[in-house]
Amino acid sequence: MNAIMKNSICKQFAGGREEAMQTKYIRNFSIIAHIDHGKSTLADRLIEYTGTLSKREMEAQVLDNMDLERERGITIKAQTVRLSYKGEDGEFYELNLIDTPGHVDFHYEVSRSLAACEGALLVVDATQGVEAQTLANVYMALEHDLEIIPVINKIDLPSADPERVRKEIEDVIGLDASTAIMASAKTGEGIKEILDAVVARIPAPKGSDEEPLQALIFDSYFDSYKGAIAHIRVMDGYIKKGMQLRMMATGKFFEVTDVGCFGPAPINVELLGTGEVGFVAGSLKNVKDVRVGDTVTTAENPALQALPGYRGVTPMVYCGLYPVDSADYENLKDALEKLQLNDASLVFEPETSMALGFGCRCGFLGLLHMDVMQERLEREYNLKLITTAPSVIYHVHKTDGEMLTIDNPSKLPPATEIASMEEPFVKATVIVPNDYVGAVMEISQNKRGEFKSMDYLDVNRVMIIYHIPLSEIIYDYFDKLKSATRGYASLDYELADYQEAKLVKLDILLNGEPVDALSTIVHADNAAARGRMLAAKLKEIIPQQMFEIPIQAAMGNKIVARENVRAMRKDVLAKCYGGDITRKRKLLEKQKEGKKRMKAVGSVEVPQEAFMAILKVD
Amino acid sequence: MRWGIYIHIPFCRQKCFYCDFPSFAGRENRMEAYTNALCREISAQGTFIGSRQEPAATVYIGGGTPTMLSMSELTAIVCALRKAFPIAVDAEFTMEANPGTVGAGELKELRELGINRLSFGVQSFDDALLRRIGRVHTAAQALEAVENAQIAGFKNLSLDLMYGLPGQTLGQLENSVETAFSLGIQHISIYGLQLEEGTVFARQRDMGRLVLPSEETAEAMYDYMTVSLPQHGYMRYEISNFALPGFESRHNLGYWQDVPYLGLGAAAHSYTGEQRLANITDIDSYIQLLAAQKSPALEEEKITRKIAMEEFAFLALRTTQGIDKKAFETKFGCPLASVYREAIHRMQEKGLLEEKQNHVHLTRLGMKYGNIVFEEFML
Numbered sequence: 001m002n003a004i005m006k007n008s009i010c011k012q013f014a015g016g017r018e019e020a021m022q023t024k025y026i027r028n029f030s031i032i033a034h035i036d037h038g039k040s041t042l043a044d045r046l047i048e049y050t051g052t053l054s055k056r057e058m059e060a061q062v063l064d065n066m067d068l069e070r071e072r073g074i075t076i077k078a079q080t081v082r083l084s085y086k087g088e089d090g091e092f093y094e095l096n097l098i099d100t101p102g103h104v105d106f107h108y109e110v111s112r113s114l115a116a117c118e119g120a121l122l123v124v125d126a127t128q129g130v131e132a133q134t135l136a137n138v139y140m141a142l143e144h145d146l147e148i149i150p151v152i153n154k155i156d157l158p159s160a161d162p163e164r165v166r167k168e169i170e171d172v173i174g175l176d177a178s179t180a181i182m183a184s185a186k187t188g189e190g191i192k193e194i195l196d197a198v199v200a201r202i203p204a205p206k207g208s209d210e211e212p213l214q215a216l217i218f219d220s221y222f223d224s225y226k227g228a229i230a231h232i233r234v235m236d237g238y239i240k241k242g243m244q245l246r247m248m249a250t251g252k253f254f255e256v257t258d259v260g261c262f263g264p265a266p267i268n269v270e271l272l273g274t275g276e277v278g279f280v281a282g283s284l285k286n287v288k289d290v291r292v293g294d295t296v297t298t299a300e301n302p303a304l305q306a307l308p309g310y311r312g313v314t315p316m317v318y319c320g321l322y323p324v325d326s327a328d329y330e331n332l333k334d335a336l337e338k339l340q341l342n343d344a345s346l347v348f349e350p351e352t353s354m355a356l357g358f359g360c361r362c363g364f365l366g367l368l369h370m371d372v373m374q375e376r377l378e379r380e381y382n383l384k385l386i387t388t389a390p391s392v393i394y395h396v397h398k399t400d401g402e403m404l405t406i407d408n409p410s411k412l413p414p415a416t417e418i419a420s421m422e423e424p425f426v427k428a429t430v431i432v433p434n435d436y437v438g439a440v441m442e443i444s445q446n447k448r449g450e451f452k453s454m455d456y457l458d459v460n461r462v463m464i465i466y467h468i469p470l471s472e473i474i475y476d477y478f479d480k481l482k483s484a485t486r487g488y489a490s491l492d493y494e495l496a497d498y499q500e501a502k503l504v505k506l507d508i509l510l511n512g513e514p515v516d517a518l519s520t521i522v523h524a525d526n527a528a529a530r531g532r533m534l535a536a537k538l539k540e541i542i543p544q545q546m547f548e549i550p551i552q553a554a555m556g557n558k559i560v561a562r563e564n565v566r567a568m569r570k571d572v573l574a575k576c577y578g579g580d581i582t583r584k585r586k587l588l589e590k591q592k593e594g595k596k597r598m599k600a601v602g603s604v605e606v607p608q609e610a611f612m613a614i615l616k617v618d
Numbered sequence: 619m620r621w622g623i624y625i626h627i628p629f630c631r632q633k634c635f636y637c638d639f640p641s642f643a644g645r646e647n648r649m650e651a652y653t654n655a656l657c658r659e660i661s662a663q664g665t666f667i668g669s670r671q672e673p674a675a676t677v678y679i680g681g682g683t684p685t686m687l688s689m690s691e692l693t694a695i696v697c698a699l700r701k702a703f704p705i706a707v708d709a710e711f712t713m714e715a716n717p718g719t720v721g722a723g724e725l726k727e728l729r730e731l732g733i734n735r736l737s738f739g740v741q742s743f744d745d746a747l748l749r750r751i752g753r754v755h756t757a758a759q760a761l762e763a764v765e766n767a768q769i770a771g772f773k774n775l776s777l778d779l780m781y782g783l784p785g786q787t788l789g790q791l792e793n794s795v796e797t798a799f800s801l802g803i804q805h806i807s808i809y810g811l812q813l814e815e816g817t818v819f820a821r822q823r824d825m826g827r828l829v830l831p832s833e834e835t836a837e838a839m840y841d842y843m844t845v846s847l848p849q850h851g852y853m854r855y856e857i858s859n860f861a862l863p864g865f866e867s868r869h870n871l872g873y874w875q876d877v878p879y880l881g882l883g884a885a886a887h888s889y890t891g892e893q894r895l896a897n898i899t900d901i902d903s904y905i906q907l908l909a910a911q912k913s914p915a916l917e918e919e920k921i922t923r924k925i926a927m928e929e930f931a932f933l934a935l936r937t938t939q940g941i942d943k944k945a946f947e948t949k950f951g952c953p954l955a956s957v958y959r960e961a962i963h964r965m966q967e968k969g970l971l972e973e974k975q976n977h978v979h980l981t982r983l984g985m986k987y988g989n990i991v992f993e994e995f996m997l
Contacts (some may be wrong), residue, residue, distance in 0.1 A: 317651035419709035546987055548966070572857055573812070579624055579873050579887040581929060582894055582918050585996075588932065592996045593990060 006200070021094050024204045028233065029146075030098045030113055032138055033123035034131035034490065037155045041185035042123060042194075043099060049191045050083040050095070052263060060549070066496050080219070080231055080277060081264040085618040087199040095198055096261075096277035098218065098233075100137070105366025107494060110139055112143060112218040112293045115309055116233035116277065119147035119196065119202030122169070125356055126152045126160035126182075129168050129461060131490035132431045138289075147202045150180035156187050164458065173456045176301045205235075205275030213237030213296065213305040215280070220290040222341035226258060228284035229266075232296060233277045235307060240271040244299035245282065249307040252289040253299055254282035256508040274359075313345050314367045315363025316424075316495070317370060317474055318407035319518060320351060320388035321377070322359030324599055324608070328383055329358040335381035336360060339373060346373060351408065355515045356386055357599045361408060364390075367474055386599050388517045392470045395422040395498055410516035412505050415556055421503045424470040427452070428477075429527040434462045434484050439484040445470035447480075448501075448523060467496060469520070475615055506531050506560075508538065509552040510604045517601075520614050530614075537613045542606060544568035549604055619891075622676035622872045623703065625656070625685040625695065626883035628901055631719065635661075635752035635818035640885035640899045641682035648901050653691040655908040656883050657698040662911075663880060664702020673704035674880075676869035678712045679733075682928055685719040689727050696731045710735055710774075710868045717753030717763040725763075725770040735774040735867075736767050742780060743794040750785055752818060757797075764801050774865055775804035781843065783811050783858075784819070784828055791839050792846075799850050804865035808843050808858050810836060837897040840986070856937045857985055874933045876949070886913070894918045922951070925959055925997050932992035940972075940979025954978065961994040 033039035047053050079099040087093050100106075100113040114120065120141045141148060150169050153160045162182055169177040172243040181197060182382025207214075219231035232239075239245070243256045261278040272278045284290055291313075295306040323332050333350070340346050347363040364370040370390060377383050396404040396412065396417045407411055428449070430440050434456070441451065441464070449468035457463055468477070473493060480488040504527050508518035518538075522530050523534055531553030538551050542565050553561040573584060598605040629649055630641045673743055677699065684692065701704070712735040713728060728736075742748055743757040755763075767775055777798050781791050798806060811830070822828040831839070844854065852860035856874060859867065864921075872879060881888040881897060884904040888895040897914040898904050907914045921929070929949060934941040946954045955962070962971055965971035970984035970991050984991050 125637060546990070566833075568834040568987075570810075570840055570986045571990060572810075572986060579879055579889060580896070581873070581887070582888070582896070582935065585925070585929060585932075588928075588989070588992050588996050592993045605822060 021273060021276060023207065023273075025091060026094045026096070026205050026275040027119070027198050027202045028096045028098065028117045028205060028277055029119040029121060029198055029202055030100050030141075030277070031121045031123055032100070032115050032134060032141060032148075033153075034125070034134045037123050037125040037128065037131075037134070039099075039123055039186045042121070042151070042153065043079070043097060044461045045096075045185050045188060045191050045491070046083060046195065047081055048098060048186070049059045050085050050194065052081065052083050053504045065151050070320070079264055080262045080263045081568045082277065083195075085195050085199065088196055093199050094276070095195070096233075098277060100419060105316075105364070105369045107136075108314075108365075109219070109292055110137060111144075111309065112216065113507070114141050114146060115217045115307070116216050117144075117146055118205060119149065119198065121198075122148050122150045122173075122175070123153050124150065124165050124169060126155045126162045126165050127157050127182075129165050130172050130431070130457065132429045132463070132492040133490060135172065135431070136429065136492040136494070138175075148175055148286055149194070149197050150175060150177045151183050151190070152180050153183050153185055153465050155182045156184040156189065156588045168458050172463070187591060191531075207234075207236040207274040209236075209238050209274050211236035211274075212301045213239065213298045214303045215239060215296040216293055217247075217290060217296060217422070219292060220287050220342075220463070222287050222343060223281070223583055226281040228278050228287045228290045228341070229258075229281045230284075230290045230296065231277075231279055232272070233360070234272050234274055236274055236303070237298070238271050238273045239280055239296070240618050245280070245296050246299045246302060247289065247291070248290055248295040248303070249291055249310050250294060252284070254284050254289075256280055256282050258282075276441075287341050313347060313363075314468065315345070315347055315393075316366050317390040317392060318361055318363045318391045318395070319370060320353060320356070320359050320408065321348075321362050321374070321385040322353065322356040322388075322599070324384040324386055324596060326357045329382065332360060332377070332383055332385070335377050335383060336362070337379075339376060343373075345369070353388075353410070355517045356599060359386075363407070384596055384608075386608050386611055387519075388611045389520055390474050391521065392424050392474065394503065394521060397421070406521075407507055409521045410521040412519075412521065415504070418461055422498040423501050423503060425499050426470050426473060427468055427496045428466045428468050428491060428493040429475065429483065430463060430466070430489055430491050431457065431463045432464070432481075432489045434460050436485040436488060437462055437464065440464055440481060440489065443477070443484055444468060447475075447477055468493075468497070469501065469523075504555050507554045508532070508534065509550075509554060510538075510542075511549050512552075513602050514554075515601055515606075517611055518614075527555055533559040534614055535563040537616060538610055539563040539565055541610045541613055542604070545605060546605075619672065620675045620872070620877050621671065622678065622869050622877060622879040623683075623699070623705075624676050624869075624879055624881045624886055624888075624918050625660075625677070625679045625699070626689060626881065626886040626897075627679065627681040628652075628884050628899075629681065629686040630683045631686060631754050632752060633818070635750075635822070636814070637752075638814035640816050640848040641684070642901060644755075645901060646686070648905065649687055649691065652884070653687060653694055655905045657694055658908045658911075659882050659914065660695070660698040660702045662908075662913075663882060671704070673706040674709060675706050676710045676712070676872060677705060678869040680712075680737075680796075682714075683716045683719055683739075684713050685715045685724070689724055692728070693731060700732075705862045705898075712737055712776075712867065712869055714739065715763070715767075716755060717760040720763060720766075722766040722769065725766050725772070727737060729770045729772060734772070735776070736772050737778065737805075738763060738767075740777045740779060740798075740855075742783070742786070743797040744786075744789070744790050747783060747786055749788060750881075751780070751783055761801070764803065767931075768802065774805070775801075775803040776807060776861075776867065777803055778807045778809060779843075780809050780811060781839040783832055784822075784830055786831055786839075788835060788838055788842065792842065795843060795846060805859070805861040805867060806847060806852050808840075808860070810840060844982075844985070854938055854985075857980075857988055871937065874937045876930055876933070876945070887918075888915070892921060894921060911928075916957070927952070928996050931958065931995040933978055934980075935991060935995065936988065938979060942976045943976055943978065957997070958995060965991050965994055 029553050031039050039340040051416045081097050083095040098113050100110045104405050114165040166177045181190050181193045214235040215232040217230045235516050260266050263330050293310040335346050345365050348360045351361040358449040394406045401418045444466045449466035455463045502524040504524045506520050507514050533552045548567045549565040551563045597608045626643045630643045633643045645843040711733045714737045716739050740760045745756050787813050847860040854860050855866045878891045886897045895915045896918045905912050943954045972981050
């Protein structure tokens with residue numbers, strides 16, 4: 001970390017201070033916003049305005065963040081920063097901004113971050129309006145009794161319509177938006193007003209230093225020197241270096257070796273008192289010991305109860321990850337273990353596929369989580385991977401009364417042993433301009449959705465709620481929504497329940513041999529059509545080889561579709577101009593590069609994308 | 619150490635529709651300056667390496683269309699060459715020639731210059747097809763050129779024939795091949811059409827105006843040629859080259875057998891044994907560099923041990939003889955199997971490769987799917 005910055009922060013927060021900040025000078029808040037509504041820019045402005053970091057220092061720190069986050073413009077890991085702000089009353093306030101992950105996959109993580117706050121800024125784009133994800137997070141914030149300060153952002157844009165957005169906030173969310181702050185994170189307009197509103201309107205934390213320690217873990221990360229580090233909000237009591245602490249859910253004991261706050265880089269402090277936000281590190285080797293939502297208390301004088309709301313890790317989707325080169329299996333396992341150090345929500349176990357050999361079955365919070373992990377494995381650990389199509393978790397009731405949970409289609413028992421099956425359903429909230437209502441309904445209907453409700457948010461925006469199988473959502477529901485609504489649709493979903501459905505296993509045979517990694521579980525009514533489309537898609541993806549390759553889709557013993565990849569007749573570069581060998585070699589290198597993405601399944605070379613083809617049919 | 623010389627003449631009367639080689643039409647006004655520049659490069663290179671080398675075993679003047687140059691220009695080039703380099707008395711001295719660009723008198727002069735092998739870009743003996751692929755000559759002109767060359771005393775003639783051309787039928791190809799058999803030539807090269815970006819054919823394809831024979835037909839053409847040529851005495855010695863015994867092109871074999879060669883002229887490539895170099899492609903830049911007494915060569919790349927092994931293997935595999943295990947071991951100090959055991963095994967299993975006592979070579983099937991095998995030898 002930059003030494004100058006470290007000094008300035010330490011002076012502000014730690015310099016000579018022996019006691020905890022009085023709670024009346026603390027404000028804990030987060031920012032709720034839809035992607036692209038300007039959350040990060042606003043956070044940057046707040047950091048800059050309060051002098052926590054200069055512009056240059058900020059860039060340096062932002063660069064330290066994961067490439068993927070910046071590329072995708074989303075926050076995967078929450079960022080927390082402590083700001084020092086001199087309020088209107090002349091007093092210095094400690095403002096803790098707890099940034100939240102901005103994606104539907106990370107519902108639970110968001111809820112824990114919100115639970116660490118007393119208030120939230122609701123940032124809405126003045127040119128757009130309230131979106132589905134914003135709505136979901138606002139409701140969550142209201143459930144946590146947070147004070148919500150509406151901020152209408154991007155008012156500098158010519159197409160801004162702050163009055164319409166203000167009315168929408170009132171109509172849709174039912175918040176009083178008369179005091180909404182008009183702001184532009186880009187130009188800096190409204191930043192001071194926001195900071196003053198945080199001080200004036202968000203309640204100071206309750207709780208007492210005298211009570212037994214209760215601190216909420218709302219995030220964690222792994223530091224190769226310090227081990228697992230918990231991001232915490234102290235509800236009651238205080239934390240000092242050397243204290244013996246206990247995690248109430250996991251039962252893990254540890255001694256505090258470091259305690260500190262975020263500037264946004266970690267800075268050690270003497271203690272974290274009631275109401276404060278920061279980090280605690282100790283003899284914790286594994287992020288699994290630091291569960292988001294868990295309560296930290298003292299070993300000596302523990303709190304009677306844990307804080308409410310803790311939930312174990314519950315993956316929503318599973319997929320198989322296999323190294324293209326079987327020799328990389330151990331490397332894959334190592335890499336997953338390392339990623340797990342930083343991400344307790346990633347679960348995996350070894351699995352074997354007849355077609356793909358040794359690999360790992362991995363559970364993720366959602367599709368984005370899965371994508372991000374896969375990309376990190378490939379980029380940071382230099383692994384070439386085959387990913388099988390994601391699967392949800394099915395409940396399979398066998399005829400002998402046993403209930404199985406199946407997250408891998410190839411593990412489904414034979415149809416004769418299955419009495420019934422259930423699949424997870426979600427409550428999907430879609431917000432679109434009313435011109436697209438028909439399109440949304442058509443897509444949702446086709447995806448086996450059950451219409452629940454439709455409400456007008458304003459004269460031309462509609463919120464539609466469907467009860468829909470999760471498996472359909474992870475296929476291409478959102479892509480379809482986006483394209484049918486020219487990108488206007490916003491989607492949020494949460495797990496609703498499990499319901500019985502007529503499900504069957506669709507197998508794919510290549511060259512007459514079933515390929516387990518290509519099996520999927522589909523609804524019986526769609527199975528034949530899906531089989532045909534999948535076979536056709538595979539025909540496009542699988543390159544010609546020296547022999548003809550029949551592709552068949554089958555339900556049980558019944559073949560429902562057949563395609564052929566014709567044999568390649570010949571493959572040889574003839575001409576070699578005047579000794580230009582380099583060009584020839586480059587062609588071969590390119591050809592080999594393409595081959596690296598292929599897995600030999602029996603005698604057939606199958607490209608990686610074939611295993612995800614099921615997501616690209618319809 | 620055996621070595622060869624390649625000379626590039628980047629001029630053509632018209633660009634053939636399939637061609638993406640470095641050759642240019644409509645640049646006739648640069649031919650004289652180019653010849654001067656080329657002679658300069660020849661003498662500069664001669665000064666540099668001439669005395670340290672044994673005589674060149676092969677010389678190959680290719681293009682483009684070397685016969686676009688006037689006889690005096692060609693003479694100047696050959697004279698510069700002989701002055702700069704020792705050339706073996708029994709050297710193979712080839713020039714590419716396009717029918718329609720050389721007459722009987724010129725062929726005689728070329729023979730007198732010491733050129734002893736001609737390679738004619740005939741492609742087909744079907745006039746409609748020749749027009750369709752942008753050739754500037756007719757079948758009759760090709761026949762005439764071959765006859766004139768024989769009258770002029772050439773005893774080593776080669777023809778290029780193409781297959782898989784738009785509108786081409788197997789029957790047409792058979793006729794062309796039969797015609798070639800009747801000419802008393804010594805060498806035939808066969809090339810399947812490959813669509814290269816930037817060619818007229820690629821544009822026609824993009825506009826939907828290119829109808830090629832089906833893959834099956836193209837395969838039947840290939841099969842026909844690889845069977846009928848040997849039946850008529852033209853033995854296959856490399857994937858696309860066939861010759862009467864003793865008439866294999868020594869220069870082209872050099873490319874596959876790790877023989878160094880010096881490339882002269884715009885876009886010419888050289889191989890020193892350690893390094894591959896390429897001269898600048900643009901004709902004017904080439905002329906300017908040589909006028910300024912600068913080298914036109916750009917280093918393409920250093921040949922690492924890995925690259926050297928790959929190239930040694932996939933180039934040798936193009937020949938019927940295949941990889942000479944002893945030669946590999948002599949060059950790299952380790953047995954072929956220590957590097958390529960698995961690749962060889964995999965390709966044998968697929969029936970593409972055969973291992974003998976001293977050599978590893980493509981099977982008949984392997985010749986057809988050469989790229990699959992070569993790729994396996996990329997490390």
